[in-house]
Amino acid sequence: MITILFDLFTVYFHNPFLLACSHFAMATSTLSDSERRFIVHGVQDDIRNDGRRCEDYRVVDLEVEVLDNTHGSSRLRIGNTELLVGVKLALGKPSTKHPNEGRIEFCIDCSPNATPQFQGRGGEDVSSSIKSLLTRAYENSLSMDLESLCVVNGKNCWIVNVDVLILECGGNLMDAVSMAVLAALQNTVVPTLTVTEGDEGEIEINLPDDPSDGRQLDTSGLPLFVTLSKVKDRHIVDATMIEEACCLASVVLSVLKDGKCTSVRKQGSGSLDPESIIEMMETGKKVGMSLHKSLSSFLLNTTTADTRSTGFL
Template sequence: MATVQVSEAEKVYILHGIRDDLRADGRGCEDYRHMEIETDVVSNTDGSARVTLGHTAVLVGIKAEIGKPRPLVPNEGYLEFFVDCSANATPEFEGRGGEELGIELSNMLYKVFNKHCLDLRSLCISEGEHCWLLYVDVLLLQCDGNLYDAISVAVKAALFNTKIPRVHISADEDGGKEIELSDDPYDCMRVDVENVPCIVTLCKIGHRHVVDATLQEKACSVASVLVSVTHSGSVTCTRKVGGGSLDPESIFEMIEAGKRVGKSLHAPLMKLLQQEESLGKRRQKVGFLG
């Protein structure tokens, strides 16, 4: 994870500000920075999105390919995640510096985006034979803290933007199945993202916790809790990161705050994506507040 050096005087300034619910950039403890979302940005993908959260920038591209279902779930398609950390995002990602973080982010995405939030059965073409495989490629363009939240929003926006060609199955002369993809760009299948969760990261700093921490604030944090929250406020996944310890009361308060902030994040996000598509606009800007 990208880090910055913070002096003791800066730490005291940040801690005192958070104690009074006034952060260095003027936000409250449960406020997000300005978030900018742009969809349909990569021409050779079936769905894509770019999210800028403060100075953190993430690009997600989704490519749909026909594959074979997994033996244990022959009537479902599935997603494959790959996270690439650009060396331009931070010098720490040069060489193989970003590989470990990329694997960590990919593993978290597998836990969050599963069959409980996506209708994977809709990706099945013919049971046990063919299904849609969605390759989700995530590129970290710039890193200024809060990667998990930015990536989860970008993945949800890219899935919303994904258009999968309609498949027509017919019998060939030998009695087998012949698969034909529709050439009509409007004859496509969409992914239902209503239950797709967003990740809210809460960092414990002093005696309080903050949402959407910058790298400077992250340097003052003892530990963080990741909370995956659906539009209804249900928690689908939680994870503690960082070397410090958290008492049970703090964990409970952070999860409750994550549920509250996450639930308030979904409605404006979906409204934004639907408005963008209905008006045919490729770019919209919005600031989310917890």
């Protein structure tokens, strides 16, 4: 098991081409009027209640190779938000619409103990929202080379099953999920298959005897989510639960390494004026590029490091 700690500081976006609205519920933490005013006024002065500035992330605690019965896995904690991701590969049939491509499928499970909001149907609504955003961001030619997952055109392909278990929710859930999913996928090894033709013309697919015989899944084009929450006249990144309770609206961007955006989604019941959206997206671009750089650097170190825990600031 490899552990990574990294601290993300001020992080910038442009060229959006897709905007959607979501009914993803904003946090409903119970705050008094005095507490709410304290948080809002602090954000306006660029001083948040935990000492961070508006564009600062909390320390991210990331572990990879945490599950033995998967092809890739990760565990991430940022503040009080904690989740576990496992990736398993299975052979299946490609879709009739894309016979030369593999598939990636997501399953989001919200533990009822993570937050009272997940009890009842609340967890189902959150799971559905996260799943739709992940599917939308990953199933396109800019993000993932699905053709490389094809084994036999029109007959067999790799299906990448990504299971996300949300253990605890302490704010900024979308960003945390995207970081953990990317880390788990980069940790995934696709087995090398041998395709032969049988005596009667049937295709035989043989798995390697060595489980480590394979290629690493290409994650160079995968996006990261950046959530920017509007607090009165300013916006913040990596909002905590109590900060989300002071926000009426937020914007979730999926940002590639080069700063391009593959999707934009608005959350919350509040409204955002066009100038605020442009400003938030410019900040999101910087945040996303810096986040990619930090995460890629530490994940790259895991390929050469041993399995002892390593701390980074």
